[in-house]
Amino acid sequence: MKKAIPVLLMMVMLVGVVLAGCGDNSPSSSGKPSGQAERGDSSKDSNASKEPVEITVMLSGPGVPDLDKNPIWQQLSNDLNMDMELNVIASEYDQQLNVKMAGGTPPDLFNIGKVPLTEMGRQGLLLDLEPYLDDMPNVKALYDENLLNKGRVDGTLYALPKRADIPMDSLWIRKDWLERLDLEMPTNLETFKEVALAFTNEDPDGNGKADTYGITGTALYTFAPIFGAYGTGGPGSYAIKGGELVYTTEDPAFREALSYIADLIAAGVVDPEIMANKGTDDQQKAFQGKAGILFRGWGELVKDSYVEQYKSINPDAEWVQVGALEGPGDNYMSVWDLGRTPNRLAIPKSLEKSPEKLEQVLELLNYVTGDGKGQNIVNYGIEGTHYKVENGEVVPLPAMSDLDYSWQMQLTARDELAYLSVKFANQKPYIAFAQEQPRLEVYDSFIPVPQGVVADDKTTYETEEITKFIYGRRPLGDYDQFIETLYKQFQLQLYLDSAEDTLTELGYLQ
Amino acid sequence: MVKTGMVDRLVLSFIYGTLILLSLSVLFPIFYVVAVSLTPFEEVLRNGGFIVVPRAITWEAYRIFLTNDxxxxxxxxxxxITxxxxxxxxxxxxxxxYPLSKPRLPGRKIFLLLIVFTMLFNGGxxxxxxxxxxxxxxxxxxxMMIPNAVSAFNLLIMKTFYENLPESLDEAAKIDGAxxxxxxxxxxxxxxxxxxxTIGLFYSVGHWNEFFQAIMYVSDTxxxxxxxxxxGILSRSQSVEELSLEETMPTESLQMAAVILTAVPIIVVYPFIQKHFTQGVLLGSIKG
Incomplete structure (x- = not known):
């Protein structure tokens, strides 16, 4: 038993030793020390007389390198004489934003989702940005009313939306399979079905096994181009047809599309796991040669790294884009949400009390917007290191590939097409193809969820029932009943009223 | 005699066979994780997304993690923190x-009630x-250490353990003047x-896997x-709306390497703690 005392002593010592390591003196690789060192060099600047202004910025994203390894961050800090603390948060973003707001320590500039934007805006926690637009001439010049509307709640500009990107998805098909089976590129719903059947039953990979499907994809998104061919969109979208608001699930064309899809599934040409596919599962199945048709963005099919990947699995494989299919409707490729924005930025109301910081935040936003120097830094890095300018065009240097995180530093996004043609020069034709496809314009992201309903419940019910319809678990004859349930149990009318009001207010509906 | 020997051997081989199958069923997933983490991802895809014995080996996935600053x-x-x-x-x-295990502690019931209360409700x-x-x-x-320093669940387990120690031990110590x-x-x-x-293992695995408190309370990378x-290394943009074209989705090999990197240190510690689980509780304290 005497052994106990030394053992205990050792434990206490160990605690002491370990706890000593917990102190604040551990070398911090993030931020400030090196940040201030940076500033030592800028003493020649005219700004040097001023102390750098400290601001905190919180963004959602997978993360960026720390200041000492992040030339974009360094350059912005230098140019604007600021001490920016940048937190990029990979998980539980909304919750972290909530506690920071509630804890009275909101960041000075932060990303915000659509739902929290509505809530916090109505609670008066966010700064109305309208009066400050004049302080940001670049923003004012580039943002039109349509774009600003994406950041408005009840008519007040509580957030600055990121500039919209461009449509990137389209149908893709295995060209080498088509050639092997001597088939034409599908152009309409009939030939599409024939090709899907042939890909399933006629052994397109020539391995003698029936191990292929025509179509793969993720959930109902798989069928976006089919809804498009019928002139409608996937479930739960708000479109305007002939001056009238149309809820796609209710659209008669939607019902016809469902019966076509049900036929495809009954014919066994659709990957049976589409409802379970997540992330890039479908892309990987396609690369493995398990399916020959896919609806996806070009970013997941023909980016250099992915082409390398699928060619290394099967050197003969060749994925090409298919144009919008002809059908009974207006032949759209899919829908395009006019209200869409990649993200939004808000400033807390409380920052009004620190005019110096507010000014710095506005200066930052202005600097990274527009085609000036600031925008080039966040887009392409440092001139001479990451890119050079030839005949007024940005030409990437090899070091640019180190900046794969730069999109997170692009606070107000970018001029999408110009940006993509610099960064994805090899993909230019695919980018143009996807962008030129006809799309049905929808307005989903503009429409606030009406109060007192749970939108997720409605979406879940809608998706579940539609899945039953296309898999033949519920006869399409029940469709009217299904719509009735949407109205009675899930208050569809409230959503439609909300859409009607909002779209009238924004001038899309007369 | 020979017959019983045969039967014995049959029974034994059946038992061993079952046990070997059982342990294989436990070991196989671990083996699979190791195999995928070491295989070039193209090789995995070429094999329909499933491989058992890697035909080519690469340390690329580990290199990506271990060279991260x-x-x-x-x-x-x-x-x-562990x-x-x-x-x-x-x-x-x-x-x-320990004090709560003593029935003579005044107000014991109230303390216990308050502690159990925290198991059911929390402040949010x-x-x-x-x-x-x-x-x-x-x-x-x-x-990451002070909040949740005492878990009510572990506390109750420990209290029950102390309650089962014989009172006579206590008395003997007291008589000897302790x-x-x-x-x-x-x-x-x-x-x-x-x-x-046991409880230490519960706690330390919890600390080793620390995630939520870290992201809520710590912002210094x-x-x-x-x-x-x-x-952070594995995740792409979490927001479904925001596409990051520049980044490539982390491969399954990368995910499996992450599993190995977090699991191995804990697995290595296990055998050293395990002996305590099997040791008798009152080994040699009281006789008769």
């Missing part, structure tokens, strides 16, 4: 459980955040190594524990 800091942070945090947990839990994220902030723990390693503290430190503590090892850093 944040990994050394992250291992250090995780090591510190060791220091577990010690804090054990000391505080034992100091609370925002109030807890406010407390952590008010106590100055924000952005320190303490934020006070309460001496009884706890010299008599009870040495006897409670099995429970300490140098103080991120391992899991947060790994998650």
């Amino acid at each position: 944040r990994i050394p800091d992250a291992y250090q942070v995780t090591f510190i 060791v220091a945090g577990t010690l804090i947990n054990l000391v505080l839990t034992a100091l609370l459980a 994220i925002i109030p807890t955040y406010l407390i952590v902030k008010a106590t100055g723990l924000l952005n320190t390693l303490w934020a 006070g309460e503290v001496r009884t706890l430190v010299q008599i009870v503590l040495p006897l409670s190594m099995p429970i300490m090892a 140098a103080k991120f524990p391992l899991q947060v850093v790994l998650r």
Whole structure:
């Protein structure tokens, strides 16, 4: 038993030793020390007389390198004489934003989702940005009313939306399979079905096994181009047809599309796991040669790294884009949400009390917007290191590939097409193809969820029932009943009223 | 005799066979994880997404993690909060459980009720955040050790253990002139190594996997524990709306390598603690 005392002593010592390591003196690789060192060099600047202004910025994203390894961050800090603390948060973003707001320590500039934007805006926690637009001439010049509307709640500009990107998805098909089976590129719903059947039953990979499907994809998104061919969109979208608001699930064309899809599934040409596919599962199945048709963005099919990947699995494989299919409707490729924005930025109301910081935040936003120097830094890095300018065009240097995180530093996004043609020069034709496809314009992201309903419940019910319809678990004859349930149990009318009001207010509906 | 020998052997081989199958069924997933983490991802895809024996080996996935600047800091942070945090947990839990195991403690029922209450209800994220902030723990390693330092569940297990120690041990110590503290430190503590090892393991695995408190209370990237850093490397944009064209989806090989990097240190520690689980509780304390 005497052994106990030394053992205990050792434990206490160990605690002491370990706890000593917990102190604040551990070398911090993030931020400030090196940040201030940076500033030592800028003493020649005219700004040097001023102390750098400290601001905190919180963004959602997978993360960026720390200041000492992040030339974009360094350059912005230098140019604007600021001490920016940048937190990029990979998980539980909304919750972290909530506690920071509630804890009275909101960041000075932060990303915000659509739902929290509505809530916090109505609670008066966010700064109305309208009066400050004049302080940001670049923003004012580039943002039109349509774009600003994406950041408005009840008519007040509580957030600055990121500039919209461009449509990137389209149908893709295995060209080498088509050639092997001597088939034409599908152009309409009939030939599409024939090709899907042939890909399933006629052994397109020539391995003698029936191990292929025509179509793969993720959930109902798989069928976006089919809804498009019928002139409608996937479930739960708000479109305007002939001056009238149309809820796609209710659209008669939607019902016809469902019966076509049900036929495809009954014919066994659709990957049976589409409802379970997540992330890039479908892309990987396609690369493995398990399916020959896919609806996806070009970013997941023909980016250099992915082409390398699928060619290394099967050197003969060749994925090409298919144009919008002809059908009974207006032949759209899919829908395009006019209200869409990649993200939004808000400033807390409380920052009004620190005019110096507010000014710095506005200066930052202005600097990274527009085609000036600031925008080039966040887009392409440092001139001479990451890119050079030839005949007024940005030409990437090899070091640019180190900046794969730069999109997170692009606070107000970018001029999408110009940006993509610099960064994805090899993909230019695919980018143009996807962008030129006809799309049905929808307005989903503009429409606030009406109060007192749970939108997720409605979406879940809608998706579940539609899945039953296309898999033949519920006869399409029940469709009217299904719509009735949407109205009675899930208050569809409230959503439609909300859409009607909002779209009238924004001038899309007369 | 020969016949029984045969039967014995049959029974034995059946038992061993079953056990071998069982252990294989446990080991196979681990083996699979190792195999995928070491295989070039193209090779995995070429085999329909499933491989058992890697035909080509690459350390690429591990290289990506181990050359990341944040990994050394992250291992250090995780090591510190696991060791220091577990010690804090054990000391505080034992100091609370021991007195509560004594029926003669005044107000024992009320304390127990309050403790059980915390198992059923808690203040929620925002109030807890406010407390952590008010106590100055924000952005320190303490934020990952002090909140939840005593888990009510573990406390009750430990209390039950102490209750099962014979009262006569206590009395014997008292007769020999030991006070309460001496009884706890010299008599009870040495006897409670099995429970300490068990509860310590619960706590330390919890600290090793620390994620939520870290992301809520710590914003300095140098103080991120391992899991947060790994998650950062693995995750793409979490927002479905925002596409990151420049980045490529982390491959399955990368995910499996992350599993190995977090699981191996804990697996290595297991055998050293395991002996305490099997040891008799009252080994040699009281005879008869």
